[in-house]
Amino acid sequence: MRSSIRSAVGLVAAAALGAGMMLAGTAAGNGNGNGNGLGGQPATASQIYLDEIKDYGVCRGLDPACYNEWGNGWVEGEQKRILIWSRTAGPRHAHLGTPLAPGLNPPLNADNVAQAGLKAWAEERGIAVDYTEDLASFSRLNNYQAVVFLSSNRDTLDDTAQTNLMQYVRGGGGFVGIHNAFGAEYHWEYYEGLLGGANFYNHGPNRDGTVETINGRDVSTSFLPETWAFKDEWYNLTPYPSFVNVLLEVDRATSEATVAGHGESHPVSWCQYYDGGKAWLTTLGHDAAAWTAAPLPGDEFFKRHVMEGLESAMGIKPFCAA
Template sequence: MKSILRSGIALVAAAVLGAGLFAASTSTVSLNNGNGHSNSGNNGNGNGNGNNGNNGNKGNGNKPVTADAVYLDGIKDYGVCRGLSADCYHDWGNTWEEGEEKRILIWSRTGGPRHAHLGTPLEPGLNPPLNADNVAQAGLKTWAEERGIAVDYTEDLSAFSRLNNYQAIVFLSSTRDSLDDSAQTALMQFVRRGGGFVGIHNAFGTEYHWQWYEGLLGGTNFYDHAPNRPGTVEVINDKDVSTEFMPETWGFTDEWYNLHPYPSYVNVLLEVDEQTSLNGRESGHPGHGAEHPVSWCHYYDGGRAWLTTLGHSVEVWTDAEAENDDLFQSHVMEGLESVMGIKPFCAV
């Protein structure tokens, strides 16, 4: 069943949720819908589970939130400004400007299980030779270069000392403890300076013990998945540059990640239909019911973040034929260009 979150009806944006705003438990943080209009309706239970009100919102039920509610409803604020309001964005030098070189960094280091599409671990240094099985790195590099975007790629932590050379960093199926303390600090500073972040597939299985990173993903993490299989993707928001070219539904094969916590304060772009996800019963996860997001975007701590759990199959990164791999490719590249500042970001 297609979600009641239709195009143009995005999940609400959080205003500044810094800890200082919650000194008094009676203080109210007004959440807006990204268009400057306050939502103060009484629909929804605000617990981040199930359908909240007539917009199907997860997180706050489209209503004002008190300090007590933020900490009791299971939705974390992460001590940063996050949501759909551009007020959360810092134009401090890491966004692309006309006349500048367009450049991204692809990060694919794995501290645990490694997806087949990543292939053999890369040698140290920036832009080491790619092996024949490094198909995801090679594929994304080719797609970006076709759009005039220069690409560096690495699994070497020293690259994080140079993040300000890029408008975006792509976490491409990185896993587990992929960063050390210095790299974590560098990533935070990059995002806070207005940098773009793209998380693809097992970027959701990365840095489990780092709360700031969980917030960057949309307040969520990978929990588990059922077997890789065909499914039906549903377009929830057809106004964003990464979805506006898509049919209402389209077939795709993936692992269909189950997530926990459920994404909050994000603009859901795509979901997988309930029949495909089967409520997660095969994997042990209780599932997401009729609303199972697979792509979304939001502003976070000064930067822009665009996320998708899609991209498991080796074939979608190669020239091999795979169902609607062209839609997936365009989805990723349009999302990437939007976080870089080349195209409009996260339309609602």
């Protein structure tokens, strides 16, 4: 079912109302000149947590004021480069195949179809790709305009890697989370916020569904029809994404939505600014055929959706148009 309350227009209106209410309330008059307690920094969504939605303590939402142009976004003339991170510390999706050998860019196995597919798609667009599942190689993130968490689940990062990711995002880096990236870092609230205040709860069986284009103005959706067929294990999420720009939903009957996670709407892709960086997110991508030449209805839509979203997070194309 199509969502309106979580559309970009609805969220901007809600943000304006919420911010006004907060500034008129207990947050006002704290002596720093802007009334938000953040020392003059932009607040946006952090001003409007009046409805029991968790505040992650960072600037996040749809306002580009939350972005820090500190050198991690792509600039004209620079080599385009991403890092694909697919380390799993729990159940491993079939599309990831056999765990990768240590180091940066180890030989890919025949069953590493998602890593190989995403790498090929990026290279088609002139984007250089590094990939790893080695914590020792999860470093020098400032070399990349985007870091892609590709179904990298459970406690995929150690303390050092968490710090590296946080500092990278704060410096204006791009983050792309795909499919079971939503099943990662359950005990790290910063990461939950990076996902849009959402986490994986459960899913129904892998099955055919109808995806609905909610926001056709973003570069990652502008080419999509209003509805299109795809096959996935449609994720139920709790917490439910908040103060984000919903791009795609799946119809409720297909999604087998749970009472805990979802009501009338069931988002599957969205974007937001977060703590200085850009985050583009999708729960789609379960079926191995989505990453290969095997036929799958909607796979060309999925491929372009991911790649346009990736380029927007990198700073190559406009980001998260409302």
